[in-house]
Amino acid sequence: MIVANRKPLAEIREMVENCDKILILGCKGCVTVCNVGGAREVSILASILRIARKKEGRLLHVDEMTIERQCDPEYIEQVKDRVGQYDAVVSMACGVGPQFLSEAYPAQRFFPAVNTTFFGGAIQHGVWAERCAGCGTCIIHYFDGMCPIARCSKSLLHGPCGGSANGKCEISKEVDCIWDKIVRKKMEEGHLKDLLDPKPPKDWRTARDGGPRKSVREELVQ
Template sequence: MIVAEKKPIEEIIDYVKDFQKLLIAGCNECVTVCEAGGKKEVGILASALRMYFMNEGKKVEIDEVTLERQCDHEYLEEIRDRIDQYDAVLSLACGVGVQFMAEKYFSTPVFPGVNTCFMGAAEERGVWSERCQGCGQCILGKTAGICPISRCAKRLLNGPCGGSTKGKCEINKDLDCAWQLIIDRLKELDRFDEYEQIMPIKDWSTERAGGPRKVVREDVRL
């Protein structure tokens, strides 16, 4: 999932302090699961902002909505008939949702309510860590299902480097060395001989370095 963190309320107040009617829009997908921008967080933020503005003596009307997704036309369309009532939208979706909202409702200011962090997994309740950088050419089949692009600080294709000590990375003692994990798992899978094969230079043009990316699937287009 896409992992996000709530923005500090002070920052959000600074964005929306000059508007009279606000819509706070949550998203039912990734940000709900990582407890940053779902229905619950929308309710808390709306309540906090209502109290803040009332305490400041400002009359600000705040409505709440949580869409199934903010990265799909069909769900964003659900608010088309009432979007003009609002001076601004505060979207608690990831950066994708905020942008899609801004593209769709061109004349309505849209502000982000969360900081989008990475694509990751929930290690345990309240702990999320990065697992994928969307490099566009998955090599997990060669690395025992452990991604050195997202989990090695140097993104090494032939690791580990000299900074790997007792299975940990030199940048952080709490961070597992991805290449140590790869070696351990290759051994477990009885495929350690594959470790000896030198991985060729990766084509980074499919990664973000190659510019903004797009996937076009003619087979599923209407």
């Protein structure tokens, strides 16, 4: 899923500084799963903003709403009657949400309340880790299901580099060296030979480097 973190409160407050009436719009997709932008978080942010403004002696009217997904025109349609009534709509979806909303309702201002970080999953309660870089050409089958593009700090295809120590990456003791894991697994399995064949340079055109991407499924296009 797409993982995100809520922006610092000060930044959100600065965005809505000149507003008197806002809607905080949550999303029931990935940001609900990673506990950052679902109905619960919408409610918390709304309360915080109301209280903060009340302390300043300037009331902020905050409405709350959470829709199924903000990355789908079908669900975005549901806010049609609400937009236009607010000085701003604060989206708690990933970066896709406020953009889809802006495109659908150009007269309404939309602000992002979260920083979208990566594609990953929860490795323990409250901890999410990156697993995919969305490079557009998956190669994890060469590496026993581990992605060096997303999980090696240098995206090396022939690791581990000289900075690997105690199974950790040179950039931080908090970061696992994925190449250490790949090599150890291959050695355990007796498949070290798999790693000795050189890999050609990656074709980054399928990644973001090739420009903004679009996926067209002809059979679904009407």
